[in-house]
Amino acid sequence: MAEIRPFCAVRPQADWAEKIAALPYDVYNRKEAREETAKHPESFLCIDRAETQFPEDTDPYAPEVYQKAHDLLYDWIAEGRFEKEKKPCYYVYEETREGRTQTGIVACASVDDYENNVIKKHEETRAEKEEDRIRHVDACNAQTGPIFLAYRKNETICELVARAKEKTPVYDFISREGIGQRVFLIDDDKEIAQLKEAFAEVPAVYIADGHHRAASAVKVSERKRKANPGYSGEEEFNYFLSVLFPDEELFIMDYNRIVKDLNGMTQEDFLSRMKEHFRVSPCTKEERRPKEKGMFGMYLGGQWYQCRIHEKDKSSDPVENLDVFVLQEKVLAPLFGITEPKTDARISFAGGIRGLDYLEEKVDGGWAVAFAMHPTSIAELFAVADAGKLMPPKSSWFEPKLYSGLFIHELN
Known part of the structure; x- marks a missing residue:
């Protein structure tokens, strides 16, 4: 059964959220990333793709690039652009594109569940792409891009999400790309316990998008476990930042x-x-x-x-x-x-x-x-993952993407 737990997110102050929120680092090529950060210097892409802060001929994998990502992140935190939640919470993350809405739970998923195949995969990863994000997470000591997970619809989770969406959102804006972004906080102890118990009844969750980020998070965890042989399993490095969506709400494009x-x-x-x-x-x-x-x-x-x-x-x-x-x-x-x-x-x-x-x-x-x-269907994706098999590369394109910078998971 899946362990999906609340966490103390580092997240933007309300008046910074719209400026900081950015599409994932890997939807841009190098030229597009430079153009985007030049137009929007407050975008989180400046941290996710820190090579944009250097001359064009800079090696994007140079040590100083990852150090720059760290420095920018903690400078922005020090400047008050971000705040850290005072207690572990869940977050409801709603995205609306062209009148169609999908709503997920922002939480931390278990590295052990990944390794034990409770979190199921359908795509191979490439070592060089993993290494980039490993170095980024290591430098920042934080996961900055959430993994897109899916699960078969659960009525209890649906009810808790609906109840959370009756509250006032902590963020409510339209992104630069025209995607509606709303976030709601689940900080009531009783509701937190109910949600955690509901996910414990979910037999499996599936990586929809973000296989490289997930694999990188696991590799960082393995390194930290080796460096801390007396680890308890409760440390934050045993978990990775995720957003979990019910299957019925997801939209896969060709x-x-x-x-x-x-x-x-x-x-x-x-x-x-x-x-x-x-x-x-x-x-x-x-x-x-x-x-x-x-x-x-x-x-x-x-x-x-x-x-x-x-x-x-x-x-x-x-x-x-x-x-x-x-x-x-x-x-x-x-x-x-x-x-x-x-x-x-x-x-x-x-x-x-x-x-x-x-x-x-x-x-x-x-x-x-x-x-x-x-388009490949979500049912096909689940069937492949359940069979322990892998899809050909580039089989599914989920839309809308999950934005970076709205939730950061520190590994301390």
């Missing part, structure tokens, strides 16, 4: 693929090979978005196509049944030789938030072909 060249094939050859596993038919721009599982859109040579998976290529296996797996195994690997999509420079990934016009722009601008995917 995660699309763009390929640089046709690997020596003509367009005619490529279309012929595609028809071995798919029913391929031209379609209009209005029909380009796949309407159901088992199909995807394809943009090639200025023309959109609908591609439907042949029945013989469908599977009951939770991974092999994923549209992104079928595309990888039937198209990307055999036709393009893209066997390592995480590292192959010939493939680019585009989260659904960019829209399908972006795919057209890339292909019209010189890339060879784009694939518009049907």
Whole structure:
């Protein structure tokens, strides 16, 4: 059963929250991060991507970059931009995008639950990406970006969340990206106990987004445990910052693929090979978005196509049944030789938030072909994780993202 416990958050003063709140560090490339922090020097991105505070040719992984993250964080705390909760609390975090709302519980999840697979994963992590966040957490002695967790809906938790949302929010603003942000405090001892007990009845929680941040938090915990062999298990470094959402409220967007060249094939050859596993038919721009599982859109040579998976290529296996797996195994690997999509420079990934016009722009601008995917469902994600398997890279894009800077978990 899951241990989800309250904590003493370091969080912005109410009049600073809107200025500080920032999208996660990894949704920006280096150029975008510099532009964002130049426009908004009070954004938490200045801390999450501290290389933006140095000349452009600075190594983003240099020791002084992580030291700068530490110095900025504690300077801002000293200046009074943040306050620390006086007792361990839970927080209700509501996000609204285009009229659609999702509401989660901000809390700390257990490193032991991660290692014992009570917290289930569906994605591999890369050592170099882990190392960046390990060094960031180590330097700051704090977790600054929450892990996005999901669980199967629980009525008791729903009732407690609804009750909390009847109170006056501690934050209520629209982010720079147009996402409604509201936060409510659960500080009543009875309600805290009820919420902790309710989560103890949840058999498993799932990482929806943030596998690298979670893995990094666990590695930092392991190091601190080794450095403190007499640790009790109650220390803050045994837990990591999370926001937990019920499955029914989550929205997954498509995660699309763009390929640089046709690997020596003509367009005619490529279309012929595609028809071995798919029913391929031209379609209009209005029909380009796949309407159901088992199909995807394809943009090639200025023309959109609908591609439907042949029945013989469908599977009951939770991974092999994923549209992104079928595309990888039937198209990307055999036709393009893209066997390592995480590292192959010939493939680019585009989260659904960019829209399908972006795919057209890339292909019209010189890339060879784009694939518009049907979104992976939360049920598919749970099924893969429950089976102890892993999804292909870039299988799901959750929207809206969790903002950084609103909740900080110190490891003291």
